[in-house]
Amino acid sequence: MNFKSICLFLSAFFWTQTSMAxxxxxxxxxxxxxxxxxxxxxxxxxxxxxxxxxxxxxxxxxxxxxxxxxxxxxxxxxxxxxxxxxxxxxxxxxxxxxxxxxxxxxxxxxxxxxxxxxxxxxxxxxxxxxxxxxxxxxxxxxxxxxxxxxxxxxxxxxxxxxxxxxxxxxxxxxxxEITSKIPSWKVRLKATGISKVITYHKTLNYFLTRFQIEPAGYLEPHPGVTPTARHILDTISTAKTGQIKLILVENFFDDTAAKRIAAEAGGIRIKTVPVAVGGEPDIQTFIDLYERIVQAVEGKSS
Ligand SMILES: [Zn+2]
Incomplete structure (x- = not known):
């Protein structure tokens, strides 16, 4: 192999490496x-x-x-x-x-x-x-x-x-893929009859708003601030007057405050939900994630 062919070989090699990077x-x-x-x-x-x-x-x-x-x-x-x-x-x-x-x-x-x-x-x-x-x-x-x-x-x-x-x-x-799923999620969520929920943080507001469910209250008094005793009392009142039936707790937050509110207000389900892809081992795609939240509102998920 002469010098010229070595150069050609090397340039071809590096071109391949670069193009495949x-x-x-x-x-x-x-x-x-x-x-x-x-x-x-x-x-x-x-x-x-x-x-x-x-x-x-x-x-x-x-x-x-x-x-x-x-x-x-x-x-x-x-x-x-x-x-x-x-x-x-x-x-x-x-x-x-x-x-x-x-x-x-x-x-x-x-x-x-x-x-x-x-x-x-x-x-x-x-x-x-x-x-x-x-x-x-x-x-x-x-x-x-x-x-x-x-x-x-x-x-x-x-x-x-x-x-x-x-x-x-x-x-x-x-x-x-996502677009094809949205209509059935809309139908299923509407069929639950749930029009308002309380969540821990404002994590789910885009999802809820998209599907015409009102975020009626939060366990945090302000985004990022841990629930206070006074705020929990206020939220119990919100839950009673708003006839709230469901509290969704994002799975990286503690559900103690949610349990307290559910016990005081009565007639409330608490569901812990993943709120990101990978939030649970079997939530591998966006469709898995949205599907799980829909199931939580339906009362079907664990
Ligand atoms: Zn946030």
């Missing part, structure tokens, strides 16, 4: 990990920082997060302050200019959707309120997840132009 995606939440995997398929490698069974608001910037983010081609975050307590520290530690906010390598899911529960008065994270930019739990709404999937396919196409058709095709399949 996957887009290295790091997501903050497990929902966004599922979404990036669904849209990115074989052309991406996806790692998520938060488990589906963890409260996403209250985490610390771990060294393992910094290491993962330092190697990412694309960081997919939720936005609306969900990661505000820890992601800025991770970004500072990672020193990866490709994924800083505002760059092509940082996709913020909430940027393309309309938020709900935006506070009318000035609230502060220092007061314990973790929703001062509006409700960040956007991936609990199947319709908003569809919008995010399409936007993510566009972003991936910009980062990996050769994969544009592939990402569009995969996003299309994802959108079609």
């Amino acid at each position: 996957k887009v290295n995606i790091v997501t903050t939440t497990s929902d966004l990990q599922a979404l990036a995997t669904a849209v990115g398929g074989e052309r991406v490698a996806v790692d998520g920082l938060i488990k589906g069974s963890q409260d996403p608001h209250h985490l610390e910037a771990k060294p393992s997060f910094v290491l993962k983010v330092s190697h990412a081609d694309l960081l997919v975050s939720n936005g609306l302050g969900l990661e505000a307590a820890w992601l800025p520290k991770v970004l500072a530690g990672a020193r990866n200019k490709n994924i800083l906010p505002g760059s092509l390598g940082h996709f913020i899911a909430a940027e393309g959707i309309t938020a709900i529960d935006i506070p009318l008065t000035n609230v502060s994270r220092a007061d314990g309120d973790v929703h001062q930019e509006g409700n960040p739990h956007i991936t609990l709404d199947p319709e908003r997840v569809i919008i995010i999937a399409s936007a993510l396919a566009i972003r991936l196409s910009e980062l990996d132009k050769d994969g544009a058709d592939y990402y569009q095709q995969r996003a299309g399949v994802f959108v079609k």
Whole structure:
């Protein structure tokens, strides 16, 4: 093998390696990990920082997060302050200019959707309120997840132009699968006759609003603040006057306050629900997740 053929061999080798290199995606939440995997398929490698069974608001910037983010081609975050307590520290530690906010390598899911529960008065994270930019739990709404999937396919196409058709095709399949389920979820939820529920945190508001169930109260006095004795008494009153039949407790919260309210108000079921993909071992997809919440309202899930 002469010098020229060695060069040709090496350039072919490196071209193959480069062309096969996957887009290295790091997501903050497990929902966004599922979404990036669904849209990115074989052309991406996806790692998520938060488990589906963890409260996403209250985490610390771990060294393992910094290491993962330092190697990412694309960081997919939720936005609306969900990661505000820890992601800025991770970004500072990672020193990866490709994924800083505002760059092509940082996709913020909430940027393309309309938020709900935006506070009318000035609230502060220092007061314990973790929703001062509006409700960040956007991936609990199947319709908003569809919008995010399409936007993510566009972003991936910009980062990996050769994969544009592939990402569009995969996003299309994802959108079609979710869209096909929504009408039956609507029918089943309506058939339960449940029009109001109490939840622990405002995690389920996008889901409930989508399916015309009113979030009538919360066990937390403010988002991110542990239930107080006074607030529990107020919520017992809300449950009685509102004839509440169901309390949904997100599975990373304690259900003691819910039990107290159910005992005092009477006629109330308590259901603990996963609120993220991976929130329980058998919740592997968005359809699994939404299906489980529908079943909880129906009274069918364990
Ligand atoms: Zn929240």
